[in-house]
Amino acid sequence: MKLQTPKSLKEIAELLNCSFVGNPEHQILGLNEIHCVEEGDVVFVDHPKYYDKALKSKATTILIDKEVECPEGKGLLVSEQPFDDFNRLTRHFRPTQFLNGNVGEHTKIAESAQIYPNVTIGNNVIIGENVVIYPGVVIMDYTIIEENVVIGANTVIGHSAFYYKKKESGYDRLHTCGNVILKKNVELGAMCTIDAGVTASTIIGKGSKLDNQVQIGHDTVLGANCLLAANVGIAGCTVLQDNVTMWGQVGCASDVVIGENAVVLAQSGISKSLAPNKTYFGSPAKDIRLMYREMAALRKLPEILENM
Numbered sequence: 001m002k003l004q005t006p007k008s009l010k011e012i013a014e015l016l017n018c019s020f021v022g023n024p025e026h027q028i029l030g031l032n033e034i035h036c037v038e039e040g041d042v043v044f045v046d047h048p049k050y051y052d053k054a055l056k057s058k059a060t061t062i063l064i065d066k067e068v069e070c071p072e073g074k075g076l077l078v079s080e081q082p083f084d085d086f087n088r089l090t091r092h093f094r095p096t097q098f099l100n101g102n103v104g105e106h107t108k109i110a111e112s113a114q115i116y117p118n119v120t121i122g123n124n125v126i127i128g129e130n131v132v133i134y135p136g137v138v139i140m141d142y143t144i145i146e147e148n149v150v151i152g153a154n155t156v157i158g159h160s161a162f163y164y165k166k167k168e169s170g171y172d173r174l175h176t177c178g179n180v181i182l183k184k185n186v187e188l189g190a191m192c193t194i195d196a197g198v199t200a201s202t203i204i205g206k207g208s209k210l211d212n213q214v215q216i217g218h219d220t221v222l223g224a225n226c227l228l229a230a231n232v233g234i235a236g237c238t239v240l241q242d243n244v245t246m247w248g249q250v251g252c253a254s255d256v257v258i259g260e261n262a263v264v265l266a267q268s269g270i271s272k273s274l275a276p277n278k279t280y281f282g283s284p285a286k287d288i289r290l291m292y293r294e295m296a297a298l299r300k301l302p303e304i305l306e307n308m
Contacts, residue, residue, distance in 0.1 A: 001177045001199045002030040003093055009061065009075040012042070015092065016085045021067060022075030028061050031089055033163075033174070035219055035237045035255070036200035042077070044086040063089075083165050087175045090199065094177040097123045097141060104141065122158070128184075140196060142179035149182050152190035152212065157182070161198040161218030161236065174198055178219065183207075189214065195236070205242070217254065229266070241276065251283075 010024035029040030034050070034057060037043045043059035045051055054062050055071055063077045063086055070076050079085045097104065104123030109115070113131040121127070122140045128147040133139070137151050140158030151157070158180045164171040178197025182188075186204050189212035194202055197219040204216070208226040216222070217236035227245045234240070235254035244258050247266040252258070259276025269283030279288045286294075 001032065001090065001094060003028065006040075009077070012061075012089070013077055016077065016079060016088060018077055018079045018085065019067075020075060020077050021070045022061075026061065026075040028075075030199075031086070031093065031177070032059070032199040033219075034059075036197065042086070042089065044082040046082040083172070083174070087172075090175045090177040099123070110147075116153075134190075140180075142196075144179065144181045146182060146184045146186075148185045150187040151182075152188050152192065154190055155188050155192040155194075157188075157194045158196040159193060161195050163198050163218060163236070176218070178202070180204075183224075186210075189230070192216075198236075211248075223260065 007028045008024060009020050009022055009026040009028065012028055013020040028042055032038065032041040032043060034043055034054060037057050037059040039058050039060055041059045042061040042063055043054050043057060044063040045054035046065045051068060061075045061077060063079055063082045065079060065082050067078050099122065103121045106123055107121055107125040109127045110129045112129045113127050115133045116135040118135045119133050120138045124142045125139055127145045130148045131145055132150045134151060134153040136154035138156045143158045160176040163174040176196050176198055178200050180194050180196050181201050181203045183204060183206040185207045187209045189210055191212055192210050192214045194216040195218040196202060200219055202216060202219055203221045205222045205224040205226060207224050208222050210228045211230040213231050214228050215233040217234055219236050220234055220238045222240045223242035225243050226240050229246065229248040231249040232246045234252045237255045238252055239257045241258060241260035243261045245263045249267045250264050252270040256270060257273045259274055261277045262274050263279040264270065264285055265281040268281050268285040271284040274280055274285065280286060281288045282291045
């Protein structure tokens with residue numbers, strides 16, 4: 001999430017009532033969690049295991065729970081509760097807005113868009129030419145829908161990211177301030193759910209087609225012309241490169257990359273990144289040729305044991 005106007009390290013420290021390390025005029029341009037950080041962003045870290053990753057990331061300001069050596073050109077915000085203070089920042093700069101009616105404020109809808117009854121559209125949404133939105137669809141704040149997109153009935157776009165921190169009092173959600181972008185010619189079936197990015201964008205690439213009841217997690221990026229059959233579930237921060245096909249009920253873990261032209265057969269479980277231009281099957285998903293050999297060997301196992 002980018003700030004409308006840059007803020008200084010000193011200004012943000014005063015807002016959080018915390019100390020800082022670095023040039024007081026050090027510029028802060030945005031807020032992002034670790035998977036999506038860019039130069040100029042604030043990122044938070046609250047465990048020594050991840051200090052190094054945060055300090056060496058593209059983020060130029062680190063919201064951290066301990067004063068450490070500050071890398072050159074960066075700034076530190078030292079806080080007792082970085083997670084909570086990051087939430088304070090995102091809620092301050094992008095607070096939750098409530099609807100008064102079925103269409104929010106500052107939303108732009110092309111005249112050629114066809115919107116059926118009982119559709120709810122949030123604030124700061126952009127809907128392009130020739131978009132078709134069927135009944136019962138919910139489109140949350142800051143969603144961008146490019147031209148020729150079709151959205152099936154009762155689909156929800158831009159719901160809060162499934163991102164929590166476990167505390168003694170229970171689970172605390174990281175405030176969602178990202179969005180969803182649907183590129184040109186995307187088609188979504190009925191009852192799909194696409195979560196917003198936590199602080200960045202969940203993106204469905206140009207020409208991709210999603211069947212009914214497909215779930216896409218926060219900050220996941222689909223390339224162009226991907227094809228996802230019914231009941232596919234993809235966790236957050238995953239990348240599907242161009243022309244990936246996933247058949248029914250495929251499940252995919254977070255933070256993996258699926259190479260271009262990969263095909264994943266029905267009911268497979270993906271636990272790690274997959275190379276391009278191959279077909280996969282099984283749980284965990286493996287190259288289908290290897291899986292077929294393993295399955296053939298397994299069928300012979302009773303006979304082998306009987307003859308031992």
